[in-house]
Amino acid sequence: MDLLQLRYFQAVARYEHISRAAEELRVAQPSLSRTIARLEADLGMPLFDRQGRRIRLNQHGAMFLRHVDRALRELDDGCRALRDARDTGLGRVGVASETLLTVTHLLGGFRAAYPSADVRLHQSNVREMDRRLRVGEVDFCVASQPLTGANLASVELAREEVLLAVPPGHRLDGRESVTIAELADEPFVTTRPGNWQRALLDRLFAAEGLTPQLSCEGDEPGASQDMISAGLGIGLIPTISRLSGTETRVPVAWVRVAAPDCHRVLTLVWNREAYLSEAALKFREFTMSRPFMGHRVPGGRDSL
Numbered sequence: 001m002d003l004l005q006l007r008y009f010q011a012v013a014r015y016e017h018i019s020r021a022a023e024e025l026r027v028a029q030p031s032l033s034r035t036i037a038r039l040e041a042d043l044g045m046p047l048f049d050r051q052g053r054r055i056r057l058n059q060h061g062a063m064f065l066r067h068v069d070r071a072l073r074e075l076d077d078g079c080r081a082l083r084d085a086r087d088t089g090l091g092r093v094g095v096a097s098e099t100l101l102t103v104t105h106l107l108g109g110f111r112a113a114y115p116s117a118d119v120r121l122h123q124s125n126v127r128e129m130d131r132r133l134r135v136g137e138v139d140f141c142v143a144s145q146p147l148t149g150a151n152l153a154s155v156e157l158a159r160e161e162v163l164l165a166v167p168p169g170h171r172l173d174g175r176e177s178v179t180i181a182e183l184a185d186e187p188f189v190t191t192r193p194g195n196w197q198r199a200l201l202d203r204l205f206a207a208e209g210l211t212p213q214l215s216c217e218g219d220e221p222g223a224s225q226d227m228i229s230a231g232l233g234i235g236l237i238p239t240i241s242r243l244s245g246t247e248t249r250v251p252v253a254w255v256r257v258a259a260p261d262c263h264r265v266l267t268l269v270w271n272r273e274a275y276l277s278e279a280a281l282k283f284r285e286f287t288m289s290r291p292f293m294g295h296r297v298p299g300g301r302d303s304l
Helices: 003-015 018-025 029-043 059-086 100-113 126-135 196-207 221-229 239-243 278-288
Strands: 048-051 054-057 092-097 118-123 140-143 152-166 187-191 213-218 235-238 253-257 263-271
Touching (some): 003 018, 003 029, 059 126, 092 126, 100 140, 126 140, 140 278, 187 196, 187 235, 213 221, 221 235
Antiparallel strands (some): 048 054, 152 235
16 A cells, blocks of 8 residues: 555545546546555455446445545645745645635735735635545635534634625515515525525525525526626625625615524634644634624634
8 A cells, every 4th residue: 555545545535436536636547447446455345336437435435535534634734844844935825715705805915914925715615615624625714604523623703694685676676674485486596505505595495394496506606696686586695795895886686584594604614633834823813813804703712
């Protein structure tokens, strides 16, 4: 067993698809398949269930993957620590967020304060954020949905109301508030499953025993307001969008939703066991020491 085999196994386990993993690793599919087969032979048991050309990580593979992720993260952390000791800069900090609008001003302010820091931003849904954090691809996630794990620490950054946006002239234009039941037949512009807007929409409707009608599912939450303004449906939009000035460019009407917990909670999440560069430590301090989206970070104590 060698390091290359573990890297290859991690990629195949992530995609559960030989050709996609081979494309990412930039190796030939037959070579990748042979490497996985040798690893399984060394371990004395299969790590994947194979059905024709499809593969699925089995229970033994899932167990092994947890240890491989931990081992490779430790090695990567060691390499980063050596690079930081060698370099004169602050090192690298990686941040993942579901929407870029959420962290634009934060990262801009951090770069201005620490120009020598190497900042990397990744737009990811909650499942991808969890994976990136677990394998050490990012140092922090600015999450709109809960990320849980024994080694994860978090602090709440902001709590904001989520409003209903409707096209100008819509029947709800001018209403102060609306119930979920009144929206049962309305077409919604939203994101695909895995993003916070979709999770909130599904949760609010499920609480009323309803299923939302969807007119558009996308991967870019920032485009929702444009589609709503164009009359393609209605949608749930965070308060930050209303305050960001986009209303002058993309006009919509705003209505409050008469439902409990119609809000978004933003948290900063990190792996307490992972190595943090000087840049990452400065980023955490910077984020927790000033208002985030106009909100003061409550407290500053970590929570699991």
